[in-house]
Amino acid sequence: MNKKDLGLLILIVVVGAIVALINPRFLLPINIANTANLVGMFGISALGEAFVVITGGIELSVGSMIALIGVLFVDFLANQGVPWPAAVALMLVLGVIIGLFHGLLITWLKLQPFVVTLCGLLFYRGIARFYTQDSTAGFAFGQSFPDLEFLTAGRSWGVPNSFIALMIIAVICWVVLHRSVFGRYLYAVGKNEDAARYSGIKTGVVIVAAYVICQVLTVISAIYFAMYTRSISPGSHGNFYELYAIAAAVLGGFSLRGGEGSIIGALLGVVLLQELQNLVNLLGIPSSLNFAVMGGVILLGVIVDQQWGRFRERRRIMESAQGPKAELAQRLPAGR
Amino acid sequence: MADASPSSREPFLTLSGIRKAYPGVLALSGFSMSVAPGEVIGLIGENGAGKSTLMKILGGVVAPDAGTITIDGVSRPALSVEESMTAGIAFVHQELNLFDNLDVAANVYIGREPRTGGLLNLVDWRKQREMVAPLLRRVGANFSPATPVASLSLAQQQLVEIAKALSMDARLMILDEPTSSLPLSETEKLLEVIAGLKADGISVIFISHRLHEIERAADRVIALRDGALVGTLEKDEIEHDRMVRLMIGRDLKAQTAPPAHPPGDVALRVIDVQTSTYPSHRVNLELRSGEILGVAGLVGSGRTELARAIFGIDPIYGGSFELAGAPFRPRHTSQAVELGLFLVPEDRKGTGLLLDLPISQNISLPDLPRYARNFMVSSGREEEIAEAQRRNLGIKAPQVSTKAANLSGGNQQKVVLGKWLAMSPKVMIFDEPTRGIDIGAKAEIYKLMRGLADAGVAVMMISSDMEEVIGVSDRIAVMHEGRISGTLSPGQFSEENVLRLAVGKPLQEGGVAA
Numbered sequence: 006m007n008k009k010d011l012g013l014l015i016l017i018v019v020v021g022a023i024v025a026l027i028n029p030r031f032l033l034p035i036n037i038a039n040t041a042n043l044v045g046m047f048g049i050s051a052l053g054e055a056f057v058v059i060t061g062g063i064e065l066s067v068g069s070m071i072a073l074i075g076v077l078f079v080d081f082l083a084n085q086g087v088p089w090p091a092a093v094a095l096m097l098v099l100g101v102i103i104g105l106f107h108g109l110l111i112t113w114l115k116l117q118p119f120v121v122t123l124c125g126l127l128f129y130r131g132i133a134r135f136y137t138q139d140s141t142a143g144f145a146f147g148q149s150f151p152d153l154e155f156l157t158a159g160r161s162w163g164v165p166n167s168f169i170a171l172m173i174i175a176v177i178c179w180v181v182l183h184r185s186v187f188g189r190y191l192y193a194v195g196k197n198e199d200a201a202r203y204s205g206i207k208t209g210v211v212i213v214a215a216y217v218i219c220q221v222l223t224v225i226s227a228i229y230f231a232m233y234t235r236s237i238s239p240g241s242h243g244n245f246y247e248l249y250a251i252a253a254a255v256l257g258g259f260s261l262r263g264g265e266g267s268i269i270g271a272l273l274g275v276v277l278l279q280e281l282q283n284l285v286n287l288l289g290i291p292s293s294l295n296f297a298v299m300g301g302v303i304l305l306g307v308i309v310d311q312q313w314g315r316f317r318e319r320r321r322i323m324e325s326a327q328g329p330k331a332e333l334a335q336r337l338p339a340g341r
Numbered sequence: 342m343a344d345a346s347p348s349s350r351e352p353f354l355t356l357s358g359i360r361k362a363y364p365g366v367l368a369l370s371g372f373s374m375s376v377a378p379g380e381v382i383g384l385i386g387e388n389g390a391g392k393s394t395l396m397k398i399l400g401g402v403v404a405p406d407a408g409t410i411t412i413d414g415v416s417r418p419a420l421s422v423e424e425s426m427t428a429g430i431a432f433v434h435q436e437l438n439l440f441d442n443l444d445v446a447a448n449v450y451i452g453r454e455p456r457t458g459g460l461l462n463l464v465d466w467r468k469q470r471e472m473v474a475p476l477l478r479r480v481g482a483n484f485s486p487a488t489p490v491a492s493l494s495l496a497q498q499q500l501v502e503i504a505k506a507l508s509m510d511a512r513l514m515i516l517d518e519p520t521s522s523l524p525l526s527e528t529e530k531l532l533e534v535i536a537g538l539k540a541d542g543i544s545v546i547f548i549s550h551r552l553h554e555i556e557r558a559a560d561r562v563i564a565l566r567d568g569a570l571v572g573t574l575e576k577d578e579i580e581h582d583r584m585v586r587l588m589i590g591r592d593l594k595a596q597t598a599p600p601a602h603p604p605g606d607v608a609l610r611v612i613d614v615q616t617s618t619y620p621s622h623r624v625n626l627e628l629r630s631g632e633i634l635g636v637a638g639l640v641g642s643g644r645t646e647l648a649r650a651i652f653g654i655d656p657i658y659g660g661s662f663e664l665a666g667a668p669f670r671p672r673h674t675s676q677a678v679e680l681g682l683f684l685v686p687e688d689r690k691g692t693g694l695l696l697d698l699p700i701s702q703n704i705s706l707p708d709l710p711r712y713a714r715n716f717m718v719s720s721g722r723e724e725e726i727a728e729a730q731r732r733n734l735g736i737k738a739p740q741v742s743t744k745a746a747n748l749s750g751g752n753q754q755k756v757v758l759g760k761w762l763a764m765s766p767k768v769m770i771f772d773e774p775t776r777g778i779d780i781g782a783k784a785e786i787y788k789l790m791r792g793l794a795d796a797g798v799a800v801m802m803i804s805s806d807m808e809e810v811i812g813v814s815d816r817i818a819v820m821h822e823g824r825i826s827g828t829l830s831p832g833q834f835s836e837e838n839v840l841r842l843a844v845g846k847p848l849q850e851g852g853v854a855a
Contacts, residue, residue: 184717186709193706196695202654203692204707204760205678264697 009258009310013273016306020280028287038165040283045167046229047249048275052171052178053222054250055271056215059182060195061263062111062118064219066125067250070103071243073133074227076142079237082153083144089153096224103129104220108213126247133239143236157232167229171272174222179268191215195263252303253278258310277302352377354428354513354544359408361394361568368394369405369568376513379542381535383549383559383579385588387779390565392548396515400432401425429512433502433519435777439490446473446486449505476504479541480534494641496527503534507543514538515546520554521776524639524805525840532558550780552584553808564588588780597633597787597813601795604629604815607666608799609651609682609768614660616646619823623660626818626825628768630799633790635814637804637839643823644803645687648770652684653677664768678707681767685757685774687803689750693757696746700738701727703745704760730759735785751782758789768799775809787813807836821845 025031050067057064074096081087081095103125110121159166182188190211193201202208231237255261256277257270281302285295352375359372369391376382386392397403398410404419411417412428420428439448446469447454455472457465473486482500490498499519506514516535520528535545535558549555555562562574564587572587611626624647628634636644649655651662653671662669664680671677677684686692694703705712705723712722727741734755738748745756754774761769771790775783790813794800804810810817817829819842827842838848 180717186713186716186718189702189706189709189718193695193698196697197691199692200695201706202674203652203684203686205675206706207673207675 007267010267010269010273013257013270013277017273017277017280020277020284024280024284024287031283031287034163036283036287038160038163040279041168042165042233043282044275044279045165045169045171046226046233047246047253047279048171048272049167049174049226049229050223050246051250051253051271051275052174052268053219053226054247055178055254055257055259055266055268056182056191056218056222057118058251058254058259058261059191059263059266060212060215061198061261062212062215063122063251063261064107064216064223065119065122065247066103066107066129067219067223067247068243068245069126069129069133070100070220070223071227071230071246072237072239073129073136074099074224075231075234075237075242076133076137076239078228078231079142079144079235080137082150083142083148089150093228096228097221100220100224101217104217105213107220108216111216112209112212130239133242137239139240141236141238154232157229167233170225170229174225175268175272182268187211187214192264195265197264249278252299256303256306350377350379353413354430355411356398357409357411359395359398359405359410361398361403361405367568369398372408372565372568372570374563374570376544376546378512378544379539381539381545381547381558381560383547383555383562384565385549385552385555385562385584386565387588387781390588391568392565394568395565396432396517396548399425399430399513399515426509429510431506431509431511431514433499433506433514433516435518435521437495437498437502439498439501441489441491443490444486445477445484445488445490445493445501445504446470448490448501449473449476449486449508473504473508476507479507479537480504481530481537494527496523496530496640499523499531500534503538511543513544513546515548517548518550518777519547520549520551524641525637525807525843526639528554550778550783551806551808552581555579555584556581562587585780597791600631600633600791600815602631604632605797606630608664609801610663611647611651612661612663614647614650614662615658616643616650616823617655617658618643618646620658622823624820624824628799628801630767630797631794632815633794633800633802633813635802635804635810635817636820637807637810637817638820638826638843640805642820642843644820645772647820648684648686648772648801648803651677651770652682678764681765683707683761683764683766683769685754685761685769685771687772687776689753689757694745694753697744699742699744700731700736700748700756700759701741703756704730704741704763707760708764726763727759730763733762734759734789749779749782751778751785754778754782754786758786762793766793766798768801769793770801770803772803773805774802775804775806783809807839810839811836819843 021031030036050071054064054067078092078096081092082089087095107121107125110116111118156166161169182191190201190206193204193206194208194211198208227243230243234242253274254266254271255274257266257272257274259266259270278299281299282295285292285298290298355375357373359369361369372395384392394403398405399420401420401422401424409416409418410420417424440451443451446466450469450472455465455468457463457468470486477484477486477500480500480503482497482504484493484497490501493501503514519531523531532554535547538545547555547558556579559579560576562579562584563570564572564584566588574583574587606629607627608630609628611624613623613625615621615623618641624643638644646655650657653674653676664682669680690696695706701723704727709718712718712726724741730736731738731741736752736755736759738752745753748756774790775786778786790800790802802813811834815831817834817839818825819827819829819839821843822845826845827848829838833848841848
């Protein structure tokens with residue numbers, strides 16, 4: 006765990022302590038379990054987003070995909086009689102296809118990730134609404150899928166299974182991103198795609214893979230969200246969720262320019278966001294302010310982080326300026 | 342020092358007894374110099390000799406610890422940035438600072454645009470262009486003030502920078518490595534521009550690692566070593582070997598040893614290849630294992646594009662390659678790398694290295710699967726191999742975990758080399774391998790290239806540095822407008838022959854290009 010992550014963890018603990026002092030209900034098992042469940046669901050999609058952000062890209066269709074997968078999955082189960090493991094598999098395949106589609110548009114046709122995924126955001130939302138003719142998709146009275154419900158909305162030893170799922174996925178992601186060859190390629194491509202290509206790395210493949218991973222994790226989180234709400238109105242379900250995912254990554258130390266960030270950072274970002282959401286509820290702040298609180302905190306966090314980075318950079322330059330080879334010449338004011 | 346000036350005119354700028362220490366290091370000590378109007382001073386010294394500190398003091402960015410700076414009879418302990426500007430000291434940096442998206446005139450007057458339209462405070466484009474036109478004539482530019490900068494060559498952009506300095510009434514222009522990215526013919530033009538400035542009474546401090554140019558342009562040469570002035574050469578004393586001796590304090594050996602063996606089989610054959618710069622022209626070239634083939638030519642003659650095509654970065658529009666006798670058509674760099682064909686690119690920082698990563702991770706990057714067990718990268722193995730390369734190449738860094746960004750140019754280039762040498766190269770293409778590298782590190786790079794060739798690697802070296810091309814190559818191929826205009830064998834090596842071929846003329850003395 007690096008210093009940045011540690012700082013974020015301390016912030017989470019401090020905010021938690023303050024909230025707990027003002028309203029002790031914060032520490033009630035029921036509240037913690039509810040928050041953990043939300044952390045689990047949002048966390049899975051945030052980890053997906055993290056893979057794309059590492060490459061210097063962005064995936065804006067997360068929320069719409071959560072709605073689309075939600076209505077399809079519920080409809081397959083409730084109305085089409087598809088067995089749930091098959092439905093899950095189908096959804097995952099759909100995620101892979103959409104990830105491939107986005108990745109290829111970005112690498113082959115050299116479209117900008119923002120544009121491609123913005124179109125995805127509009128497109129999948131539209132399809133979701135059309136699919137149910139703008140009505141809510143839900144289960145019939147008495148329909149139940151005990152195994153699926155246990156895995157998604159259930160608890161083990163009091164811990165929500167969504168949170169456990171997040172932990173398992175996070176461990177896998179951590180290994181992939183921070184230890185594997187592929188993870189190293191992801192960072193290399195994000196930091197400097199040209200230099201990666203000049204080192205013989207198949208940068209296109211790496212980028213496409215990042216979008217596929219993102220969509221697969223989005224599908225998994227979509228299934229959790231669907232089984233959590235159990236009724237999905239395609240016009241509003243999952244709205245803004247891509248922005249939560251991006252916000253968590255940014256809070257966790259990811260740079261939208263790519264090449265920077267860690268899995269632990271992204272997880273802590275998700276935890277902090279959900280803590281803030283919880284804080285708004287528990288401290289009696291009007292819930293209409295909840296976006297404002299979130300936006301304010303993220304902005305503040307990013308400013309502190311940037312300034313801290315600049316401070317360290319300055320200190321490093323001062324130190325190296327005192328070394329034998331002061332390379333400050335390159336930093337003479339431009340245009341002189 | 343004032344008496345050392347050959348100019349009959351009085352110096353307008355004098356530095357005396359300048360000292361600047363950073364904790365632990367004396368960057369400059371007891372340094373004195375003077376600049377007379379219309380004098381061209383060549384400033385030489387290896388990287389770290391104190392040139393940068395001197396520039397910073399003249400630019401007003403750094404204050405010396407001791408000594409005085411006298412301009413037009415007014416002495417000061419230090420200059421501020423404003424004082425430096427009002428005194429007419431202007432810099433043209435190695436890396437140009439122009440706005441690609443603006444035209445020439447707008448670049449020259451950026452931040453100082455002539456205004457019109459009263460309260461609307463609009464830019465008076467017409468007037469701006471009228472003001473810039475005479476400046477461009479002075480520097481011999483053949484483009485109009487309305488030309489977008491993006492469409493200019495590097496050499497032309499440099500002229501824009503010089504015009505910009507002129508527009509600020511510069512009296513002393515400091516050109517920092519102005520020719521390091523220029524081709525031969527453009528270098529000629531720049532030297533003419535410098536002569537023109539001199540005739541107008543503008544003084545020039547010309548910093549370069551290319552000693553032949555200094556030899557031609559400078560009235561006086563000042564050499565720095567380890568922060569001290571180690572010598573001044575007057576016009577008639579300026580010659581290559583003396584400069585080298587001053588800079589490094591000893592004679593530099595002949596640039597490379599001769600090859601240990603005669604060249605072997607053809608390792609790479611380029612057959613009728615057409616690249617994007619001159620799609621209608623075809624390149625034919627043979628590269629043998631064990632030889633160093635120098636590829637000379639003007640910038641824009643298609644050399645870098647050829648290298649990129651061979652390495653699988655750019656597509657080719659016709660023709661074919663053969664690698665060790667087998668057809669080879671790389672669609673991606675990974676295919677070239679797999680077969681042991683490596684490129685050390687021109688742009689070290691942009692494409693050669695990941696500056697944010699440690700040395701060890703840069704070295705392992707192209708061959709990462711080899712450092713992995715069950716897809717997990719072993720950082721121990723990485724460090725071990727990087728450490729071996731560090732010792733082998735003499736990379737000066739505290740540890741292999743040092744970030745590449747914190748290394749000097751020469752050491753960065755060694756890291757780029759290290760990443761390929763840790764694999765097994767068969768063909769190595771070097772694109773401008775010693776640009777911006779000091780003379781000591783250059784010699785080491787040449788030695789490494791020779792070592793590779795002697796070990797049976799086919800080495801291709803693209804270079805715009807005449808000394809280097811002639812001193813290092815076993816054979817020289819010269820490119821002109823997208824094709825090979827001739828190949829020279831050692832007996833034919835001369836600056837004149839290379840230049841003639843580079844501009845597309847035939848060789849003179851009955852000797853036909855092989």
